[in-house]
Amino acid sequence: MKQRSLKTKLLLLTLGLFLASGVAMTLMQSASLNTLRNDIMTQTRGALEQEVSRTLQFQAERYAVQIADLLQQSYQIPLGIAAQLEGGMAQPELMPSRPLVELLLGSRLRQAEGISSIYAQFEPDGYDGQDASWQAGATHSVAGKGSLEVYFTREQNGQIAQQQIDAATSEAKFDTSRNEFGIRNSEWYLCGRDSLRPCLMEPYLYEISPGKQMLMTSLTVPILKGGKFAGIAGVDMNLPIFQQLAERLGKSLYDNQAEVTLVSKMGFIVGSNRHADKLGRPLTEAGLVAPDGKPRDSDSDFILQQPIKIDAADSQWWLMIKVPKALALSQANTISNQLGSLLQATQQQQLMAIVVITLVVLALLVWFIQTITAPLSLISRHVSHLASNEGDLTQQMQIDTHQELIELGGYLNAFLGKLRAMVQGSKQIGQQVHQQARGMKQTADAMRSSLDEQSLELESVVSAMHEMSTTAVSVAGYAEQAAQESETATHHIHRAQQTLSRARSEIHTLVEDMHQADKAVAQVAQRSTNISHILDVIRAIAEQTNLLALNAAIEAARAGDMGRGFAVVADEVRALANKTRSSTDEIGQLIGSLQTEVTSSQQLMNTGITRSVSTVEGTEQAFEALNQVVSQIQQIHDHISQVATAAEQQSAVSDSINQNLMRIGDTATALGQEASASHLLSEELEQAATTLANELDRLRT
Structure with a gap:
């Protein structure tokens, strides 16, 4: 590539850049169009999904309300009947008779469309307490029971x-037995009895004629008497209307492609435009999942779960709608295909435009590069001619095409003129360099001799300094050893100080404890004195009691048999007084001994306190002496340090x-080597100056 002509390089480079730019622009525009298409599709799909969700929600809410x-x-029918009968039972004078109840139910059924049956059934004696009067039976009462x-x-x-x-x-x-779904067979009656609330039965198939079944449900309301269950009023409702609503809703959504299912509270199918054969059966038999109110949209389907609140029974059914996304979003797919076709046509047009523009630009580039390279070829020939004339710097180039090339030729001629002057000056400088190289050679020889003498003298000085350094190291070692020994002595004295300090503290504590003990002993002596006073009082009381008992005994003796019991008591009191006196005497002796021992203890404690104080003073003096020793050893340690x-x-x-x-010696050695090198360089410089002069003489100036 380096050997190719400038013309070829310019053509290839320019064409390559243009093609790369075109391809990059095409790719960028294609990527931009694809991004735009994806954005449009995302927004369109999002808008359609929202519209589908709104449509499904609107239709589901509308049918849920219906x-x-x-x-x-x-x-409202069983609620009204139950309320009317409860009101009558609460006021016996207004209670409807059984024939009137019969007439009421028949008329209500005639007025209600979509209701297949109506009933009111009571517990035994649950209505009017007259079951015994109707044992024979009637159209409104059960024969044999009268209910x-x-x-x-x-x-x-x-x-x-x-x-x-x-009966x-x-x-x-x-009947409490259960069917295949776990529901009691008489749930229509037992639910109201057990919960005392209106009950909406799960849908069930009822055979209205041989081979023909109809989906039905029961709406029951408990009848209460005094807050207790008395009976039930209810209607059976035909549910085909809900199947019709499910089919109608399915037809109105996406050409009957939507799946609509009405589900009871326990998950039984009430109506479905796809599973009509599963009416009254669990959802699982149709391959469906019970609704839970949570979003369930999948990658392939929109799934809506609309709750249906039945306030009268406090129950809830569900309306489920499932629509395939491919069907609901078919419009978005159509838009995507149209955008893809449009983008493909646009890219083909761009490619054709790039090819045409490339050919036109290539032709223009060839013409433009030719106008540039022709004058350069002329300059190349002139320079080649200049180089072939053995360095003749007196030649001049003549260029008269293109302003830039004319200026280039002028600059080359000016450069040759300056080069000619530089060559002439270089010849003169070469002669001067030759002379100076000789002088440098002589100077290097003299400096090398001087440096050799200086190196010998430096070796002697280095030996003397080494001996002095060794002596200083020995002195430092001895001083360091002495410092360590003084520090060890200081450490031992500090330990003795600490021990002495602890002893001083313990003696102080001992003195304080002895003072406290002395106070306690003094208090014991005081308490002993107080006890002696108390014993004197007790002794006096005992003597007085003895006298009183003696007087009582004398009076009892005078009383004869009447005072004999009192005399016995008086003797006992005298005996007790004598024992009290003897006990107080013994306690007095013990207290006296205690006071003597307490006095002796006080004297011993006072002696101990005096000796402890003396010991404390001696300890303080020893502590101060150790402090002085430590201070002096520290001074010695400082001097040694x-x-x-x-x-x-x-x-x-x-x-x-x-x-x-040593560095000076190394430097001197290096200088000697440098001097030798300078000598060699001076010789080489002299030779180079001679060679330069010969070469410059070859140029014609």
Whole structure:
């Protein structure tokens, strides 16, 4: 590549840069268009997803309201009947008769569309307490039991028919056995009885005619009497209307591609446009998951769970809608395909434009580079001609094309003129260098001889300084050893001081304790004196008691048999007084002995305190003496340390001087070597000056 012409290099470089720029711009624009497409698709998809969610939410809420309203309206019938019957039972004078209850239920069923049956059933004597009067049975009472149980149904032709309830059917309402789903068979009755609240039964299939079943549910309300369960009022509601609503909602969403399922509280299918064969069955049999109110959108489907609140029964059903995302977002996919086609066409047009522009620019570059390289070729020929004439600096170049090249030729001629002058000056300088090289050679020889003599003298000085440094090191070692020994002595004395200080503290403590003991003994002596006074009082009381007992005995003797008991008591009192006197005498003797011993203890303590004080004073004097010894040893240690420091400093100074002398010797040796080198360089410089003069003489100036 280095051997190619400037013209070729310019063409290749310019074309390469242009192509690289074009490709980079194309790639950047393509990436920008793809990014724009992705952004548009992301925003479009997001907007469509929000629109789909809003649409599904709106439709689900609208149908949820319809379903809740249907259930609430149907619930008003049993609620009204229960309220009316409870009010009558609370006021017996206003209580409807059994035939009137029968008439009330029949008329309500005729007025209610979508209700397949209505009933009111009571516990034994739960209504009016007149079951015994109706044992024979009636259309409104069970034969053999007399309980009020009314049941009306709507036939397939729309006619209202009353169903007579027998004893077996009446007892069946207490059946607690469970069906395949774990629900009690008589949950319609037992739920209200157990909870005392309205109950909405799970949907179930009921055979209305041979081979034909209908999905139904029961809406029951407990009837209370005095706050206790008396019976139940309820209706059976036909649920095909909910299947119709599910199918209608499914058809209105994305050409019937949406899956709509109405689910009861326990997860039974009430209506579904995809699983009509699973009505009244659990969701799991249709491969569905029970709703929980949490977002469940998957990568492939939008899933909405709309709760349906049935306030009358405090229950909740769910309306589930599932729509495939591919269907709901089909418009976004169409937009994506259109954008892809548009971007591909745009990229093809850009590529064609780049090819055309590249060809045009290449032609212009060839013409422009040719106009630049032609004058340069002319300059190259002139310089080659100049180099071929054995260094003839007297030649001049003549260039008359292009302002820049004309200036370049002028600058080259000026450079040749300056070079000619420099060569002439160099010849003169070469002669001067030759003469100076001879002088440097002579000077180097003289300096080498002087340095040899100086090196011998420095070796003698270095030996003397080494001996002085060795002596200083020995002195420093002895001083250091003495300092260590004085420090050891100081350490031992400090330990003796600490021991003496602890002894002084212990003696002070002992003196204080003895003072406290002396005070305690004095208090004991005082207490002993007080006890002696008390004993004197007790002794006087005992003597007085003895006299009183003696007088009592004399009076008892005078009284004869009447005072005999009193005489016995008087003798006992006298005996007790004598014992008290003897006891006080013994205590007095003990107190006297105690006072004698206490006095002796006080004397011994006073003697001990006096001796302890003397010991403290001696300890203080010894402590002060040790302090003086420590101070003097510390002064000795300081002097020895100063001597050691001075010796070390002297040794360090000697070493420093010795090192400096050695460096001076090394420097002198180096200078000798440099002098030898200077001698050689002077010879080489003289030869080089001669060679330079010969070469410069070859140039024509």
